Amino acid sequence: MAYCYRHPRVETRVSCSNCGRPICPDCMTPTPVGMRCPECSQEKTRVVTGAAGGITAGGSPATFVLIGISVLAYFAETATGAGGFSASGSMVGDFGLRGVDVADGEWYRLVTSGFLHAGIMHLAFNMIALYFLGRILEPSIGTLRFVMVYFASLLAGSLGAVLLSSNLVVTVGASGAVFGIFGATFIIARGRGLDHIAGQIGLILGINLLLTFTISGISIGGHLGGLAGGLLCGLLIVAGERGRLGPSAKLIEYGGMVAIAVVSFVLALSLAEPFTGATFGALTLGSG
Incomplete structure (x- = not known):
């Protein structure tokens, strides 16, 4: 020590x-x-440290870009006339995460599902959370690392949804990625001795986990998978900051986060169940 x-x-x-x-x-x-x-x-x-103890150094360009993509995607959903709720004949049906479609070669759904939402409230909750978390985490770890954490968590959330949801269920939402940002922020704050921030994040995360298990229609696998991906990314970042990764810390850190994303992607592809002749299943919220 x-x-x-x-x-x-x-x-x-x-x-x-x-x-x-x-x-x-x-x-x-x-x-x-x-x-x-x-x-x-x-x-x-x-x-600069904000009045509430948050970190507000520099800007948060990736946070705003990610929010913008999700908002534009929702406008595109509503333009189809489906309003983001119908799984048939809408963007949700075409780009949402469904195991049988992934097994049929539509691998892009593992990513695109994380930018679609099943209603304005679903979008609002996720984007508000991303806004506040992104403005804390992105300036403190850098835009590149933030983007890597986000997409590693998104893909880990998609893997969780494939594992724990029916292959006929359509899953959408940025919740998995947001849960990953929650997890990474918690780990990094603890690692840097910022216990007041870690405590606040931990409390909010605990409440959201409780809601995940008590409200129907929420993708438990998507939320838990995204959280696991974010926690692992946070551990890598903290290990690098503490000098535990040696002279090649950045390479190991970045490589580790890429590995989380790639492994999640490959496992989701390999575990997705093929088409069985049935139609669309229910719609759940929060794949990634």
Whole structure:
């Protein structure tokens, strides 16, 4: 266990991402490239901590792009006349996640389903959560890592939906990816000693998990799969920041997140059950 270079009596497992000096929570400054010591943060990056304890460094371009894609996709859904609810003859039917279609070669559904929603409230809940979480996480880990976490979680959520849902059920929604962002934010906040943020995220996450298991029509597999993907990504990022991945930390970290996405994608393809002659099943919310 190392000791903070400014507070010799305080143990810490986090080092400055620029100079490598050990830093305690009081000395950490979140930046797009990891935690920095006070000196390095002043030299390299301007970061502001919000009044509520959130991290608001720089911008969150990927967060707004992802929200924009989902909103535009919903407008396209409503333009079909289906309103995002009907699984037959709509964008949900054409691009939502259904095991039999994935098994039939329509692999793109594992991704496109994460940008479709079954109603305005479904869209609103997911986009509000993504907005607040994205503005915390994206500036603190960087846009590239944020996007990698998002899509790794989305695909892990799609895998979970394939595993735990009927092959006839159509699943849509960004919930799996959002659950992954929840999980990654929780792990990273804990790893950086930001217990007040971790506590708030953990409470909200717990409430959402409770709702997942108590409200019908929600994709349990999608939510749990996305959460698992985000937690794994968060662990990789924290391990890199603590110097546990060695001199090739970034390569291992990025490679690990890509591996989570690829393995989820391949497993979902291989486990999707083929067409049996039945029609569309129910519609569930939150594949990824």
